[in-house]
Amino acid sequence: MSEVSKVAYQVMWNRLISVVEEQAQALVRTAFSTSVREAGDLSAGAYNEAGEMLAQAVTGTPGHVNAMADAVPHFIRRIGRENMHEGDIYITNDPWEGTGHLHDITVVTPSFHHGALVGFFACTAHIVDIGGRGFGADANSVYEEGLYIPIMKFADKGEVDRTLVSIIRGNVREPDQLVGDVYALATCNEIGHRRLIDMMEEFALTDLNGISDFILTNSREATLARINALTPGEADGAMTIDGYDTPIDLKVRVFIEKDRVLCDWEGTSGLDKKGINVPLVYTKAYACYALKCAIAPEIPNNAASLAPFEIAAPENAIVNALHPAPVALRHVIGHMIPDTIYAALDTLLPDTVPAEGAGCLCNFQVSLRPRTDAPAPEDTVRSEVLTFNSGGSGARPTLDGMNATAFPSGVMTMPVEATEQVGPVIIWRKELRPDSGGAGRFRGGLGQYMEVGAREGHEFDIQAMFDRVDHPARGRQGGEQGAPTTIAQDDGTAMKGKGKQFVPHGRKVMMAFPGGAGYGDPAAREPADIERDLAGGYITAGFARDHYGIDQSQIDAVLARAKRGETF
């Protein structure tokens, strides 16, 4: 074919998206980190020769959305094009030039075709351990959070840097897994590269300029068409959340203008002492994600479709933490960014965005060990167990919120049976939390109860990463707030929402994760929906009376029908 046909461009764009999805699949299957395989905490992308992202896999976390788009230009700048050769593999875990914390390793591979650099592949995965204090918020600076790998060559013309591998091995707790993951990342890029070359041969391409223009032009025009169809304006959004020790104010001003949407975080709290600070690249990722969901959900992520969404923040605001701020748990704040932006969008784009939800994931890590208060039985062991859990999502303008479902993260929970195979932990309860969804014309999604203990003979520390203890999700348009997070031991001993805490032998931790808030006036809720909630026990009789004004005879009638197994 002398000239590439329009139909060929259609096919090639399709193909590139399939290639990055395939790359991501390969990683999910080979990575060792729980958060990669259960939470989809990974990403893969294809880039043109200039380092512009052409396609990105849709994975479980939006946290890599822009970070990946920005990363490759950093690599080009740091390594230098003149030093790039066939067989090279580059690596970093720089939180500011990668994806926001040391626990994400990004690997970039240049793609050569007939001796010429034609593009790049990149992928990122959350790894099990990077040394330092371990995964948690307890560090006072990034230096305590683990090994830092600046942008550098992992392999030069096919030759792996043994010195680097030795340094990595010597600084982390699970060297085999980590080195295994780095190779898995490199393999994942290699798969993408081979498929790209197959495609270039099939369509007789010598470079990616044509297809790149086609993708970026169409994406830019589609995104701008969406933005320019909105009514221009500006509005403020604000939300206060628990933070580590002191509450954090998130403040944003959203500007809808011709050809761009800008989020300015002026007025937001400064850095926290602990590792919940957020590099700007991660703030951009969640902000863009929130805006794209509301404005251009079906346009895939690439350099052009992301460019019109601009993010600004003062230096060393908590959403623009500079080196050397501690950033390991940047997700706790990052997951709250969409709800803050939606407070502004609810004014600018009525009837589009949900009420506030649980926001950040309700994750915790349990470190189990033989009891130390008395002799431990022979068969006791030490073990680390990480779990991913979700509260309720906010009610939507025309739909209830989703029960125990992650938003904005796309995390998947692990089956309790699988978790209990990992170590001597016992999850005594994991079920929906009645009355936790905020009342409204549309109800907030329910949070969940979890009760966690250890097998006989064990004690444990629990590393809590919860927010919304003091700042539950707030409703919109008259909807009521969701229930806050609670945490305590089964004997009533109080516990904190964040940080590592000891749980003695025989005790359980009783947790209630937050519900989403309601949307619209509860008085406008359809009676049939209230009856269904009551029949299923999503709300109790008391809640139905207090929040929806249902009288006792009606309540009794519904509960009697529910007991007979009737459907509503």
Add this chain to the structure above:
Amino acid sequence: MADVTARLGVDIGGTFTDVVLEVDGELWSTKVLTTYAAPENAIIDGMHQVCAKASVDPARIGQIIHGTTLATNALIERRGAKTALVTTRGFRDVIEMRTESRFEQYDLNLRLPDPLLPRNRRYVVAERMEATGQVLTPLDRAEIETLADELRDAEYESIAVGLLHSYVNDTHERMIRDVLAERLPGVMVSLSCEVSPQMREYERFNTTIANAYIKPLMKNYLDRLQDRLKAEGANCPIFLMHSGGGIISIESAAEFPVRLVESGPAGGAVFAADIAARHGLEKVLSFDMGGTTAKICLIKDRTPKTARVFEVARTYRFKKGSGMPISIPVIDMVEIGAGGGSLAHVDVMNQIRVGPESAGSEPGPACYDQGGERPAVTDADLVLGKLDPDNFAGGSIKLNTAKSSDALTMHLGGKLDMDAMEAAWGVAEVVDENMANAARVHAVENGEDLSEYTMIAFGGAAPLHAARLCEKLGIDRCLIPVGAGVGSAIGFLRAPFSFEANRSIFMKVGDFDVQAVTTLFSEMESEARGFVRSCDAEAEILAEYKVYMRYSGQGWEIPISLTAEQAKTPDAATFLSLFEADYAKLFGRVVDGMDVEITVWSVNAFTPKAPVKLVAPVAPAAEVTATGQRVLFDPGIGQATDAKIALRGDFAPGTQITGPAIVTEDETTVILPTSRSIFAQLDGCLDMRIKGEKDNV
């Protein structure tokens, strides 16, 4: 297998019920409309039709093999019985909380599918097992008795029991069944430790509930069917096709109806595997494309690839995660929302998108001229010259090319600055690319190189797209069998009796327990053999063994096949080296220093497949005489070309034709691009190869 000369295969599909009678190796078939209210009526009707054709008395039928979409449809349409779940206290919402994730990241108005049972039909009892199987909280009989009374008052027809860790220790589930049997005689009970004894509570509970939910309906139907067939003179054993590609007794089917889900497509894969065997092919990609979906399956050594879990009733554009998981042994098929009726449109990025939305049969593609205004894949195929407007479906439907062109121009061409032909090319390329991508990903996931594969194409739309798919996938050879319209029903007749038993028991290779492994395999084998023996009192029964292994810390297991000897005298070193070999093949390298663990154990018992006679090589013969010629657009060369037209009926063994050509038959049309040629095998299969390679028969 008993001495059976006449056998009947019956496949109840969404639109048609296919009936195939085989007498002494000869086949008669018919298609009758599915009779939803009483599906057995269509079977009786079809049976009489084929018996008449073959001049055989129904009494001579020695065996009826049946597959049906009724189980799947009951789940999709939520037409099951009034069902309750009894589960562990603290875990009432497992089927509602699912994986706590969203299957579509960017949709703020996402709706999660409703769980099969509403919350007030889910009951809890105080009890708890540890992951090791040790009892943490004993179950109190009095509590079950109280619950039983409550369940009786609510008049449930069927009860599912799913307790935590029952795959390791099932005593509490069995205790509940005993009490329910005493207190609620006549109410059907399904235990998770029997229906799907695998770790992962969401999948296991959901599978058990699905089983309970469709059990009364399926049992009732199977009883009626047996009575009707008897009344019509066919007093023979009836067997059911299951999702794993084998057949089980009608009693087992009534007890575990969830195993019947997806039995139709499984029959298609078995059909392709049988063709593969007859042609001595070791590696085959089966490609089945109909009106709304296409299905792809990898077949190796005559055996379709299987999986342990799949998803039914997807609610959101075929999106993974939008349906419900069923964990039973199943033939591993990739389903794509791409068929002749799939509709095309242009999205906001000026990209052509095809499917999964389908025009269905009403109004159908624009060319049916029944009011359909949007272009479907069939419209593109027509404009490209792949279909003859006057000879579609044996001439029964006259196609209107002008309507197709108008639809393509209006919905695609105008936006993309393309004429109808170029738009049609775009639609065909996008749908073929979607299928090719799915096949590539599936092959990569299984560590397979498709260039070593032969395609077998069947279903109404497959032969129209098979050649282009082969070009895209680098597949050199494709067989298009006869009888492809009733492929699933023929497949039923080729399936062995089989039953696969699975268990989830975690074991690190470092802590390998020879005694436990030996006992486990032996228990599972006798369970699986028991089911097969109930189908046939005398047949030889074989068994195959598999374990699923991974590095500790990974979440994805790979299946490792064991020989009988490796399973019966197990040792850790052998298991490890088998795992490492397969891991290296799949992922390119092994990981040093990591512990390896076994998560799932599986034994499949089956009767030996009937020996097949290899199709003898055929001597090359003359070129088939073309009956005409028309313009065909060939995407492989990116331009239109003059193609010969030939009738499939004119292909005597060995005769051939070179592309570009079009071979027509009543049920479908075979498109032969410039790159390929075709000749007829002795069994009537059309054998499509890259030009110049046909001598390598």
